[in-house]
Amino acid sequence: MIAELGNVTLVIALVLSILLAIYPLWGAQTNNPTLMSLARPLAIGLFVFTLIAYIALTHSFIVDDFSLSYVAQNSNSKLPIYYKITAVWGGHEGSFLLWVLIFAIWTVAVALFSNGIPEKMLARVLSVLGMVSISFYLFMLITSNPFDSMLPFFPVDGRDLNPLLQDFGMIIHPPMLYMGYVGFSVAFAFAIAALIGGQLDSTWARWSRPWTIAAWAFLTLGLALGSWWAYYELGWGGWWFWDPVENAAFMPWLAGTALMHSLAVTEKRKVFKSWTVLLAIAAFSLSLLGTFLVRSGVLVSVHSFASDPARGLFILGLLVVVIGGSLLLYALRASQLKSVGRYDLFSREMMLMGNNVLLCAATVVVLLGTLFPLVHKEIGLGSISIGAPFFNQMFTLLVVPFVFFLGVGPLTRWKKQKPSALKHQLLLAFFLAFSAGVVVIFSYDEYSQLALLGITMSFWILVATVLEVRQRVASPLKDETTYQTLKKLTPSHWGMVFGHVGFAVCLIGITLVSNYEKEMDVRVKIGQTLQMADYDIKFIGVESIKGPNYTADRGIFDIYKHGILINHLEPEKRFYTVQQMPMTEAGIHTTLTRDLFIAMGEPLKGGDWAIQLYYKPFVVWIWGGAFIMSIGAAFSISDKRYRIKKIAQFTRRTKSKTTSAANLEPSVAKESTL
Incomplete structure (x- = not known):
């Protein structure tokens, strides 16, 4: 019933x-x-x-x-x-x-x-x-x-x-990811509604911006939770594999990041209107593309759903209708999407445009890298694989100019800025960032140019962000303290600060774990002690346990540092009786600066076991950075400009200005809108 x-x-x-x-x-x-x-x-x-x-x-x-x-x-x-x-x-x-x-x-x-x-x-x-x-x-x-x-x-x-899904990550990851995926439909709906009604001024950008930021925040958390879940559940010690289904979720995030910044420019400066509309269409279309890739059966992935071709054809038809119909409507209204603001080559608008171009280029790289093997196979040219080396190399090339614009952008003014006015600030930022990079890298045993580059870029963002906030509070009013001046900064501004800081923290984690992680696949006897970095790991033994729907062998390990016991880990090798499927439950000791990761392999002759040991420096900073970015999004959404009464007042003021401008002589009206 x-x-x-x-x-x-x-x-x-x-x-x-x-x-x-x-x-x-x-x-x-x-x-x-x-x-x-x-x-x-x-x-x-x-x-x-x-x-x-x-x-x-x-x-x-x-x-x-x-x-x-x-x-x-x-x-x-x-x-x-x-x-x-x-x-x-x-x-x-x-x-x-x-x-x-x-x-x-x-x-x-x-x-x-x-x-x-x-x-x-x-x-x-x-x-x-x-x-x-x-x-x-x-x-x-x-x-x-x-x-x-x-x-x-x-x-x-x-x-x-599926035993892979019998985990805490299954409880929180899919709903959070879907909230982000689906949330971009709101930005899409605002863009299409504006095109239908011909209301293509900056007001629709203000209306849709908080919804876009909310969707982006959910998707950021969803991606971070998915990475964390794969890290501790699959037993392979990695946090990102460039799996096609991971890429399918990453592409809307890249497009959504570009959309979020483009909306800010359209709202404040009435420029990038065409760019913003296209990004709104692209973000939601990429969400639908991800749905197609996951549910059509065209890709083989640990994340995908087994589906029949009829489902894939249905979603593919929906993709064609949404993208084709949206672009057709855009083409019909393109003449009304002219920007009225002006800006010079060196301005905040150009910095944001540069970053948006790079984000779109990154999206295209992920799209081509994901779909090219599929197309190559379908047209009869055989199977090929595009893996992590391709994506890592391409993203390294794109992230360097992206980080440069990210640091310079907030320091520049709208419309125009003299480069000489920022010379001292930029030189100071570079000197401090490079110095921090040298100090961090030389604290490790091995020198890595990529690690130095990554840390320098991270601190470039952090120092530039601090300089930008300092610039905002450098000229307080009479009898006004620095704290009072800081309080005047809007939640939206603090959202930008947290977002950039979170990205820098994430970049630090990615850089250090990618260049300085250690891995051991060893055969270990009961009572044997292994060494990893500064730690001694003693294998105490194995005990058999029984869960509600599985049996398991639980390894017992004691972790020592300089002879002092600091932790006790119990990784498991589970066997789910109904599905007849083995699973690995890793034992992880996490601190702010590193993870010690132990995964049980297979039992060997003589009571020995195969185990995997990983030392992961600063890996938790990857997910911490994503969390900080989401906090920044929450600050931006809380800005009073996006409250219902404020939006209504803004709408009335905009209508009043538009009416006044229309009553002026054409030449005067044109000047009033600049």
Whole structure:
């Protein structure tokens, strides 16, 4: 009964999405307030019925309803209750239902928290979201229904959740990643709504910017959590593999980073309008491309879902419609996207443009590196592999100018800046950054040019950021303390500071772990002591344990430094009885400056064991930097400029200025907009 309820609510949600796509847009085009007023209740209804469907599927997992094919394939009666709940998104059908639910959450959030946006614009935005959601519900009901029944015959017990997914990372990583993925649909909807209505001034950028920053923050956390999960769960000691599915999530992040900065320029300086619209289209299109790569079966990856070709063709058709339709609408409105602001070659606008070009180039590199092997094989030229060396080399070439612009950009002024005015600051920043790089690198036994370059670039960002803040507070008012001046800096500005600092911290972690990590694959006897860096690692023995749905051999290791016991690690080699699948649970001792990582291999003759030891300097800084960047995003979103009342006031002021300019002589009006 519960399963049937879920099916019915999905059909109702499909009907509501069709109504949401038609009536508000119709009302906006015909200036009908009644039709436009339907947008919010339809969005709320869409969310409510999708939520009911999701709760129904979750209930089926909790009560072990193996009459549902999806539950039987992804759960088991012995599965712990918390994994039964997360098993809802452990396979293709359920994860796509989670995707649609999150899409509905973003839709209803726009409906409820956009009171400062004109009714016509909001109606168009929600209508665009409704159009996109139609395809999602159709895809789910036609090819990927999680409520498909196996009656009258069904198994007594389920096949169990993939052991790789029976982990804490499964609880937090997919929802966070999907929140970012799907969140870019809001920026896309604002851009398309602005194109439809011809309202291509800077106001739509202000409306969509906080939503874009929120989506970017979720995607940043999602990528970081996925990297951390793979690091400790797969037992290989790595944090990024350039796997095609990892790349599929990374591309929207790169495009979203460019979009976030482009929106800031469009909002403040009324330039980069065409660039911003195209980036909004690209960010969401790349999210859909990632969905296609993961769910079509065209790629083989530990992250991908096994799918039939019909699903891939459906998503591919959606990609064609979204990208083709968006670009067609853009072409029709391109003449209205002229920028009115002016800026010189050396200005903050040009610094941001340079970084956006580099981010787009990086996106193209990842796109080509991911898709080229697939295309090469499909056209009959055989199989080729593009791996980490290609991506690492290309990103090294791109990140150097990117970091240069990232440091110089905040120090420059809008419109124009004399290079000589920044000479002393830039020389000071370079000297301090290079000195810090030399000190850090020579603290290690081996010299590495790439490590020196990476640390110098990281401190270049940090020093430049400090100089920028100092520049802001260098001229306080009379009787005003530096602290009072700092308090005047807006949350949006602090968001930029945290974002840049977080990126620098992340870059430090990447540089040091990539150049100075150590690895040992050894055969070890019980009682034997191994040495790794400054640590002695003693193998105490192995004990057998039994979990709820697995058995395991647990290794026992004591970690000593200078003869003092500092930690006790217990890595496991598990065997999941239902799926007959072995898994490695690493033992990791983490400090702020390094990780000691132990993974159990296979048992050998004579009671010996094969184990892998890793020493990972500053690896935790990679994820710490991502967390700091997300904090920066939270600061930016909290800026009072993006509160409902402020947005409404800004909209009224913009309309008033536009009306005044229109009443002037053409030449005077042109000057007033510069």
